[in-house]
Amino acid sequence: MSWAPQTRQTPVGKWLRNPVATGYTGMALGVFAAFLGIPPFTSRTATWSLIVGIIAIMCGIATVTRGRKRLGLGAIATGIGGIGLGYLATRSSVDNLNIVFNASLIAQTFAFATPLVFAAIGGMFSERSGVVNIGLEGMMLMGAFWGVWGADVGGSWVVGLLVGMAIGAVLALVYAVFAIHLRADQIVGGTAVNFLALGITGYFFFQLYHGNYVSQGVSTIPNIKLPWISGLHFLGPAIGNLNLMIWVSFMLVIASYIVVFKTPIGLRIRACGEHPRAADTVGINVYAVRYGAVVLSGVLAAAGGVYLSDGFGGGTFNDNMTAGRGFIALAAMIFGNWRPAGAFAAALLFGFSSAIALRLQVYSPSASTLFNVLPYVLTLIAVAGVIGRTVAPAADGKPYRKQ
């Protein structure tokens, strides 16, 4: 278009023309607007939140008018939410704010999110290969019980982790045989896995520990102290003393992103989930890939469970310990659109909502209970397609018959 009048492309102009950039900037500003009202900033007027929030909304409008409707609407919603939360925060007392929003909130968010991250990444592998895994909850529960049992009997958290993951793998293998070879309905099979895990862990918990606490002094998964960070003002309490499994979960997210999207193995897994017949035609062993993915999902979900009992829980177990965390992980995977980074972000969001629900008790103990519905409501909205459709792998849940 050489005949068009040439406008000088400044970096700002370029940025303004890119709807993706404005959209994400708007979202970031919206979140920032909310944070302006709370520690460590604690500006005591809502003005700054209002200004930043309005900029976020303007970015959103710019994005909508340039065609990225749902990104823009998301930015507008974040901006409005940011202004609202920032305003609410300025209305609250500084003491309460300091109890709710401090550096350990970040550490707690990670602690709550980590079991979800493990299970959600596991579920993603299974579903990417074409097997729906409703049984994440059960696999996690098995990991939680047998992990702490292994640590108790074996005397080391390493043994516990290995035992938990092995039992998770066995349960996943049973499920895989039913779902893949016997082509049983996967939702039914997953429900059965959840029942079985609840019954088996409960049975042996009462048989071995009489339904009481696991004996004191079980070897627990250690925290990692970062000496050069733990002395710092804000970062120290936030990330200076996190559990080993939290760091492992960060690495797991990166590793699973690389495996799923950058390696031939990941391509095979995704091919089996999108079009198993085509995958079979080019020589991929669909059954083997699916078995591998389902067993891996069991191992990962169980690892999340071991963290829950032997890391986060400090070496305890109680009946039905996971209490729906497997389903939140499932929700995180769906909310994250079957992607490792998305699942991680969703798990962090859901972990944050759990962590903050605990802390909001200084305002109202009953209303903080209500905060627990957040993951489920958000996921329901996501599957309803209000904020962008989530797209499952095409052959997800469909048994494959080799010819």
Next chain:
Amino acid sequence: MSDFETDELDEEPRAGSAPTPQQHFAWRFGGASDLLTPLLTTVVAFLMGGLVVALTGKNPIRVYHAIFTGTGVGWFFQVGNHSARIPFSAAHMWFPWDTGSAAATNLQQTLLFTTPIVLTALAVAFAFRCGMFNIGGQGQYIVGTIFAVWLGSSVASLDPWLHVLLCIVVATLAGALWAGIAGILKATVGAHEVISTIMLNWIAIWVGSYLFGAGGPLQGSRAAIPASNPIFDGAKLPVFWGLKLLQGLSIGVFIAIAMLFVYWVIVNRTTLGFAVRAVGFNPEAARYGGISVARSYFVAMAIAGAFAGLAGAIDVTGWEYQVGPADLQASQIGFIGLAAALLGRNTAVGVGFASLLFGALITGTSSRQLDPTVFRPDLAGNLTTIIQGLVVLFVGLNLGGLWTWLGRRRRV
């Protein structure tokens, strides 16, 4: 099972036209009752459960016998010469069974637990008939519970029959609406009903925990106890067998039996049921036949939810009378109903018997009924869950697939 050897399952997914696994599921489970598979499933599950018992050093036969005694089902075989009070009157009449025996008390509990299982099983079964997997019976049951408790404990000075009727009707409608959300999402934007009903389950659990929990709007007058107020006497269903104070059997069991009949009539004798089944078999064909698929999805889910909401209402008005967050979070009734619907193959008769089996199993292993010298009730309760899991695992099995798999192995 030979019709499942067709290649349908292998077709690549075409948008909206190829039958989904759910429809295959409806074919597999929606047809005429096949008696052998459920019986075989049950036997295998009990054998494997017995294996677990044996592994922990107990005699499985003695354990199962103790559980059976605890269920009170043996009451039917204890025929004699007795007299029984006619319910709701002072008159007595001759009766072949002893209505006051220990077995009778146990049987009351069994039937008490069977009632909600029947209804939540119908909630699953009805959605199955429309090719949908309603895993949200638990949430719909809880929503029914919430509304029944709310109306039962807050609306005073009503005519008793009107009051209990109000509780039950509103709770049923609430359950229908709750499930209807999933139905609408499926019909309009195609959101998978399994995901949406799971989410709705947990939303119901947490909202209920908030309402009845400490400081919640529906918490009872005693601030230290996180539970609702008990419902008024007028909102309680009449108890016709046993003592009201000791969880006697209310007439809710007859409502459940009536609903089995209603289910059969709707599915087999109405145009609505025909449309639902047609959509369940093949939505594309149903659409060509002039049936509104979207409407069927919504209506099927709403009716399913109504059954589950009714279950919650009957539990509240029949024996629970008050509810706390712990009850909501520990409840598994919706999932047991799922197991019963699978085992009962979505037929009215099958659901009835399967629900009785699970209701009896729960009662027989409860700490009130099971003889603790034979087997610890806490273990037995978990044994029940294991058996349920095994039943669901095996009943979801495509036996045709199993035979061909074994056959192929034999040939190789």
